[in-house]
Amino acid sequence: MLSTSTQLLRLSQGQLNLLERCPRQFQHTYLQQLNSPLNPEYQEGQTLGSRFHRLMQQQTMGLPIESFLQEDAQLQSWMKAFADAAPEILTDANSETFRDSEHYRTLHFSDYLLTVIYDLLIADNLQAQILDWKTSPKPPNKRYLEKNWQTRLYLYVLGETSEYPPENISMTYWFVQSEGKLQSIKFSYNTAAHEQTAKKLWELLSKLTNWLEGYQQGEQFPQVALGNKACEYCQFATRCDRAQTSTNIISAANPASNIDNTLLNVGSIQEVSL
Ligand code: SF4
Numbered sequence: 001m002l003s004t005s006t007q008l009l010r011l012s013q014g015q016l017n018l019l020e021r022c023p024r025q026f027q028h029t030y031l032q033q034l035n036s037p038l039n040p041e042y043q044e045g046q047t048l049g050s051r052f053h054r055l056m057q058q059q060t061m062g063l064p065i066e067s068f069l070q071e072d073a074q075l076q077s078w079m080k081a082f083a084d085a086a087p088e089i090l091t092d093a094n095s096e097t098f099r100d101s102e103h104y105r106t107l108h109f110s111d112y113l114l115t116v117i118y119d120l121l122i123a124d125n126l127q128a129q130i131l132d133w134k135t136s137p138k139p140p141n142k143r144y145l146e147k148n149w150q151t152r153l154y155l156y157v158l159g160e161t162s163e164y165p166p167e168n169i170s171m172t173y174w175f176v177q178s179e180g181k182l183q184s185i186k187f188s189y190n191t192a193a194h195e196q197t198a199k200k201l202w203e204l205l206s207k208l209t210n211w212l213e214g215y216q217q218g219e220q221f222p223q224v225a226l227g228n229k230a231c232e233y234c235q236f237a238t239r240c241d242r243a244q245t246s247t248n249i250i251s252a253a254n255p256a257s258n259i260d261n262t263l264l265n266v267g268s269i270q271e272v273s274l
Helices: 013-021 023-031 040-060 066-071 073-085 142-147 149-161 191-216 229-233 261-265
Strands: 009-011 098-109 112-123 128-134 169-176 182-188
Touching: 013 023, 013 149, 013 191, 023 191, 040 066, 040 073, 040 098, 040 112, 040 128, 066 073, 073 169, 073 182, 098 149, 112 149, 112 191, 128 149, 142 149, 142 182, 149 169, 149 191
Parallel strands: 009 112, 128 169
Antiparallel strands: 098 112, 112 128, 169 182
16 A cells, blocks of 8 residues: 655555556556455455465464464475475574564655565575565466566665675575475676666656656546556446457456456465555
């Protein structure tokens, strides 16, 4: 949610993804708050994802997790998959390693406050790793994930708010799937990628500043070009007078039937919202 409580607009990766995807959709969603209710299937997935995030948080904090596991066979199978495939994530072998779950950081950038929440941050005197849990049914393509603002923003903010050189920072997504399968996708970082992200952020946020100024004068944020696939499944198609191009108008919150939404939603599905 946008906030002006600190005199700065607060932006998360999900908002950057939406802004890049369609500025008008950003306007409808965050400025006008016109979202339709989530469909039940999506909501169920979100609830389970939130439970898994809480479980991993309890585990990292050294709090008991047995009651969580007893109640839920799905969580049991995911936890077992983690214990088998990546025990180092669950156990803190080195007391000098910094580990923090739901680690919150902000970065003042231009007129905005960029916010991130790392599911788990593990850092020592050499390197820092950002870990993110996903309970989405199918991991997305790595190339798409790399372009997603969650990957770009999470790495960038750590690079800007810590002493670690970008080359010593990484981000790994862990995908836990319903049948207990575990898959990870890791992104190493570097100075060139850091500079590239800074450039992209300046470009995108400069546009946002202009659009917000226009909005205050009664102008609408730009729409994507006519015929853009994003409109086909957008919940605002009728409002935008794009319904005639829609072949299957559904809630944008339904990732299963929206290919383009894969990139947008990868950061928000089963994610604890900012
Ligand atoms: S219908 Fe198209 S132009 Fe309108 S908000 Fe949705 S994606 Fe953007």
